[in-house]
Amino acid sequence: MRRGREIHLARRPVGLPTPDDFRIVEVDVPDPGPGEVLVRNTLMSVDPYMRGRMDDRPSYMPPFELDQPLDGGAIGRVEASGDPAFSPGQLVSHGVGWRDWSIVPARHVREIDPDAAPPGAYLGVLGAPGWTAYVGLLDIAALRDGDVVFVSGAAGAVGSLVCQIAKLRGHTVIASAGSPAKVAHLRDELGVDAAFDYHDGPVAELLAAAAPDGIDVYFDNVGGEHLEAAIGAMRLHGRVAICGSISTYNAVDPPPGPRNLDLVFARRLTLRGFMIRDHRDRFEDFRRDVTQWLREGRIRYRETVVDGLERAPEALIGLLQGENLGKMLVRIEEGA
Amino acid sequence: MRRGREIHLARRPVGLPTPDDFRIVEVDVPDPGPGEVLVRNTLMSVDPYMRGRMDDRPSYMPPFELDQPLDGGAIGRVEASGDPAFSPGQLVSHGVGWRDWSIVPARHVREIDPDAAPPGAYLGVLGAPGWTAYVGLLDIAALRDGDVVFVSGAAGAVGSLVCQIAKLRGHTVIASAGSPAKVAHLRDELGVDAAFDYHDGPVAELLAAAAPDGIDVYFDNVGGEHLEAAIGAMRLHGRVAICGSISTYNAVDPPPGPRNLDLVFARRLTLRGFMIRDHRDRFEDFRRDVTQWLREGRIRYRETVVDGLERAPEALIGLLQGENLGKMLVRIEEGA
Numbered sequence: 034m035r036r037g038r039e040i041h042l043a044r045r046p047v048g049l050p051t052p053d054d055f056r057i058v059e060v061d062v063p064d065p066g067p068g069e070v071l072v073r074n075t076l077m078s079v080d081p082y083m084r085g086r087m088d089d090r091p092s093y094m095p096p097f098e099l100d101q102p103l104d105g106g107a108i109g110r111v112e113a114s115g116d117p118a119f120s121p122g123q124l125v126s127h128g129v130g131w132r133d134w135s136i137v138p139a140r141h142v143r144e145i146d147p148d149a150a151p152p153g154a155y156l157g158v159l160g161a162p163g164w165t166a167y168v169g170l171l172d173i174a175a176l177r178d179g180d181v182v183f184v185s186g187a188a189g190a191v192g193s194l195v196c197q198i199a200k201l202r203g204h205t206v207i208a209s210a211g212s213p214a215k216v217a218h219l220r221d222e223l224g225v226d227a228a229f230d231y232h233d234g235p236v237a238e239l240l241a242a243a244a245p246d247g248i249d250v251y252f253d254n255v256g257g258e259h260l261e262a263a264i265g266a267m268r269l270h271g272r273v274a275i276c277g278s279i280s281t282y283n284a285v286d287p288p289p290g291p292r293n294l295d296l297v298f299a300r301r302l303t304l305r306g307f308m309i310r311d312h313r314d315r316f317e318d319f320r321r322d323v324t325q326w327l328r329e330g331r332i333r334y335r336e337t338v339v340d341g342l343e344r345a346p347e348a349l350i351g352l353l354q355g356e357n358l359g360k361m362l363v364r365i366e367e368g369a
Numbered sequence: 370m371r372r373g374r375e376i377h378l379a380r381r382p383v384g385l386p387t388p389d390d391f392r393i394v395e396v397d398v399p400d401p402g403p404g405e406v407l408v409r410n411t412l413m414s415v416d417p418y419m420r421g422r423m424d425d426r427p428s429y430m431p432p433f434e435l436d437q438p439l440d441g442g443a444i445g446r447v448e449a450s451g452d453p454a455f456s457p458g459q460l461v462s463h464g465v466g467w468r469d470w471s472i473v474p475a476r477h478v479r480e481i482d483p484d485a486a487p488p489g490a491y492l493g494v495l496g497a498p499g500w501t502a503y504v505g506l507l508d509i510a511a512l513r514d515g516d517v518v519f520v521s522g523a524a525g526a527v528g529s530l531v532c533q534i535a536k537l538r539g540h541t542v543i544a545s546a547g548s549p550a551k552v553a554h555l556r557d558e559l560g561v562d563a564a565f566d567y568h569d570g571p572v573a574e575l576l577a578a579a580a581p582d583g584i585d586v587y588f589d590n591v592g593g594e595h596l597e598a599a600i601g602a603m604r605l606h607g608r609v610a611i612c613g614s615i616s617t618y619n620a621v622d623p624p625p626g627p628r629n630l631d632l633v634f635a636r637r638l639t640l641r642g643f644m645i646r647d648h649r650d651r652f653e654d655f656r657r658d659v660t661q662w663l664r665e666g667r668i669r670y671r672e673t674v675v676d677g678l679e680r681a682p683e684a685l686i687g688l689l690q691g692e693n694l695g696k697m698l699v700r701i702e703e704g705a
């Protein structure tokens with residue numbers, strides 16, 4: 034019998050997770066049953082939203098269970114298949130990661146084309162983060178000609194694509210991130226018009242300096258102080274696409290909301306939360322457009338790769354502290 | 370020369386206005402110039418948004434100036450006209466109230482039809498408050514079949530029409546207001562499904578008891594604790610139309626925002642501020658529909674009338690304390 038490893042939730046974190054909140058567990062890996070596919074994973078996605086699932090409270094996804102494996106996006110090769118649609122050797126993506134072998138219902142497995150883009154791209158710019166950027170900017174924020182766009186968490190997997198889509202459509206883009214290296218990447222490689230490190234002062238002041246005439250769209254990945262600053266900088270009929278609030282995920286008490294919500298009325302703003310699960314009808318458009326932009330060299334992406342399944346908790350903790358540039362991935366050595 | 374009276378802003382209020390913040394001033398009333406209309410006012414609108422204009426800070430409307438008259442919606446009879454479109458005796462509405470005689474550019478004067486509805490209705494259910502209710506509920510909150518609707522400030526000029534439009538479209542309506550008499554009016558006369566007095570406990574608890582399965586639409590007239598409670602009660606894809614926040618208008622320091630904005634993301638909510646000035650294309654629809662509903666007896670409205678221009682400050686102070694049921698009006702005696 035094959036033996037595999039899984040990352041389990043050992044206890045629920047209080048605040049920022051620590052390595053002791055996770056446990057690596059050896060398990061037997063059975064053959065796939067009818068309608069199932071056995072995948073040998075090679076790459077695994079690490080995402081901010083996972084932090085919320087580590088708490089035991091009702092939310093948009095069920096909490097992870099104690100002493101059970103975490104899950105998340107992954108890429109791997111089909112090892113064996115109980116479904117005629119898949120056969121050994123195929124490269125696929127699925128949502129049952131955080132383990133080196135996955136048994137996945139065939140309907141949740143999607144073949145990927147390694148000739149169109151490297152496998153990691155299917156967890157980032159061509160995967161959920163890219164789809165999120167595309168839908169959030171174009172549909173939720175309803176990007177219009179002439180909009181000045183502000184993006185927080187701009188050097189992350191989602192933010193960096195938001196910046197680039199806005200740039201290739203001719204918009205002025207203001208970006209915030211959490212380190213000088215990220216700011217340099219945003220300015221020099223992604224070509225945003227202005228970028229700042231939010232550690233350098235009150236966000237409202239940094240934003241006012243970067244966008245003296247205000248903003249029309251705010252793509253919010255971080256919440257908290259950034260959201261208040263963005264509302265304060267909004268011009269009439271501005272729109273906020275709320276994609277996440279990583280600045281608050283480790284908060285033990287609920288953080289206070291923005292003190293300037295009166296501007297939502299005065300400036301007739303729209304704040305809208307969204308998830309791509311509600312926008313499946315846009316997946317094909319997203320995939321087509323971003324694949325083409327990649328092929329034309331009009332967008333770039335970065336990955337921060339941590340080697341070894343056993344280091345996945347470290348990767349997640351690092352992600353929540355902003356240690357990634359671009360998409361955070363865990364690489365699992367074949368044959369490990 | 371005619372002599373008239375105007376209500377001036379004597380000083381800027383701190384917190385709730387007091388009578389000393391206003392001054393009544395006698396002035397000469399000239400004849401109208403070319404393109405102007407002289408109106409003898411008989412009814413005057415008193416509105417919550419006026420409080421914001423008494424502060425000296427940039428907002429969506431210019432602040433009232435010290436030692437100058439306030440203004441606002443009014444109804445009266447044309448006394449003399451420098452424009453061929455108007456002639457003495459016509460009943461008209463305009464925006465230059467808070468005085469007994471108004472000189473108004475003809476393009477800002479609109480004739481009203483006293484056979485379709487009593488004059489006061491043109492400042493309430495058929496005027497800006499009604500238009501606000503109509504646009505906010507149908508367009509901004511994008512009312513959909515089956516929505517459960519929560520309305521705050523529900524016994525006011527805007528809220529009471531929101532409740533009734535939602536009811537006549539078959540929705541479940543939950544209403545909050547600030548006195549037992551208002552709650553009784555909402556239940557017994559306007560036919561809402563549940564109503565509560567927000568003084569009776571934490572709004573979140575009162576709302577949970579009134580709408581145990583949650584809400585889909587919140588029409589926000591009051592902000593503050595109500596907004597946080599409504600966000601907490603929202604179901605997936607819920608929508609908030611932000612029309613005002615009377616609970617905060619007298620706040621000296623900016624009040625904290627809702628602590629549960631994370632739900633905007635988790636439940637994919639939309640919060641949208643609006644003003645009817647952006648929705649002039651809907652005025653004719655509004656006027657036609659509400660006039661018809663009035664004629665059919667499907668909607669009702671209440672007025673709280675204060676007699677005498679000199680009592681207008683008292684009416685505004687009372688409005689900000691919730692002393693009105695329905696539309697707050699000041700009646701100016703002809704010949705006074």
